[in-house]
Amino acid sequence: MSASKGLHPEAAIGPIAVPAATPAWRRGLYLLVGIAVALAPLVLLESFHLFQLTMAVIMALAVLGLNIVCGYNGQISLGHGAFFAVGAYATAILMSHFDWSFWATLPVSAVVCGVIGYGIGFPALRLAGHYLALTTFSLAVAVPQILKHKSIEDWTGGVQGLFLVKPDPPAGLPLSPDQWMYVVTLIVAGACFLLAWNLIRSRIGRALIATRDNPTAAEAMGMDIASLKTRAFAVSAMITGIAGSLSAVAIEFVAPDSFSIFVSITLFVGMVVGGVASILGSLFGGLFVLFVPNIAEAISKAAPGVIYGVILILFLFLLPDGFAGLLRRIGQRLRIRP
């Protein structure tokens, strides 16, 4: 909470001012370099590490969703694991019961999560701060049990969960299923990151940030706060739900136990470590929540949770505004020097 409020206004506005100074050829170059870096693991990594990276990108996408409502709009949600689960189940049910292709399930999953997110957005209007955090938290607690409920068991598979299969690489592409899964994840996540980036730099993005920083002033300037907040929740839930869809096919299995309350906490940790209100920070957040628990376990098997906690505290101590803040500071230094 304090992290979002403590953010310097110029830092959030920073990215808006930059593009004007960046010539088009340079932006194109950045884009090409970015694509090259994103595709490099295809040839550099073997299947297990590629799988891990795929999962990290998926987590990054989920963190991005959370960042839109928490970071940019200042509404604390501890329940985004619920949207992640709904997205995963939407894809799993359509693929295993109706033999839909993965691509066809994505819009459905996005719409379902968007509608649910929109619905959650309404009580959120009346609940602020801690109360909203607790309400969304209860949502995350409830979802795994709802998934087990017998009235929908024929669809969800109950506690046994559902099995599904990764999309096959298109004929003619010399890729393994793991490599193709990575490409699919990159395409979907890349599109979502680009859309989120554009959204935040647009009039609506500025309105979201204004609503967060000073709702009274924002309202005085003619912004419809209620509609902004509920729509922010919808977009946020949609992105996290799409990440859930991707995770379902990457893991090839969904079960209520896959979506415990820890998923929501993990996403929140990813957002804070990566950088609140930062698009790029979400990417770092995803990498952090996937890889750091493994590092913690490599250090101590007896108490991996303690080591994870210590690493987390160290990060928050050394990088109080997340990875994104570190990058921002480095960027500022480089700009001053020439």
Add this chain to the structure above:
Amino acid sequence: MLLRRREILIAALAAPAVARAADLPGVTATELRIGNTMPYSGPNSAYGVIGRTEQAFIRMLNEQGGVAGRKINFITYDDGFSPPKTVEQTRRLIEQDKVAFLFNPLGTPTNNAILRYCNQRKVPHLFLATGADKWGNWQDTPWTMGWQPSYRTEAQIYAKHLLAQRKEFRLAIVFQNDDFGKDYIAGMRDVIGAERFDATVKTASFEITDPTPDSQILSLQSTGADVLMIALGPKAAAQAIRKVHDIGWQAQRYLTNVSLSVGAVMQPAGMEKGVGIITSGYLKEQGDAAWRDDPGMNEYRAFMKQWMPDGDLHDANTVYGYALGRTLQQLLAQCDGDFSRETVMRQAAGLHEVALPVLLPGITLNTGPQDYRPIQKMQLQRWDGASWVRFGGLIEGAEV
């Protein structure tokens, strides 16, 4: 010079074996890698002690010289009981660490998540630490094998006991509405017969989120049933035992052995309220006076003292971990130096009358190419108001 020549000779003789070993995943001339996942963190971390007991056991095996000249490298990772994490850790074990096989990964949803992966890759997925019934399915998942008696086997055993005792009965079952509880319905139905079961048996489902099973107990009592199977987790089982007693329902009660804990179930229910309840077991317990001087339990106690001095002797999970360690030792001995995945799987399905010191007398491990359920016998025990008293002989689950 002579020595040199002898060395060369030995090296030449050993060379083919080394070359062959190099082809096998997880097997080198000096090392055998075995993989495992456990919830060392998270809400189910109490089970992590099973993994620690197994680590201690393997440390002991290695100190004693390992198996077939190789040290065992037991690689065990934390999955926090989260299926996606289990998939990640299992892929790490198989693709990166290149383990020969998986041994005793814990949990039903977690093993579900890796079931297809292991069978597609033909990696032995052995002796899973879960009581679900599906691990015995040798037709569809020939690379996966359970270990302990399944809940379904256990329910079959109660049904057999019931049929042996009475011709006429009206059975009621209160069950937790998940895979655990439903296995008891399936097992009872196996033995009683689908037709008779459907016509006479009354069931009531309990959601783990329900505060108490009281209403289920009342509605079952009103059906006039005189036998009650309680397939509930510890907290709800304690409430059910108390309720049945308090409303004066004189039914013969069977209780799942998941909920046989004295401290967590029988005491909260009221020690005298559970007199006559029947449950079952297959492992010896430290708390049972009958095993005070038992050589088998002495072996276990000696192991714990030397290799796991900080472990709790009374924790049933350490007895379980020790039993699994002994099972692994037997499996590796049977492999006789050939640790290819095919051989490991064949030997896992070739356990004959393997006695373990901590199994109840008469219970042995038995498997075959068409029998992926190592333990199928259990012994019944009855609550006498202070402790569980074993009675009768061993009862086997039904063939289904």
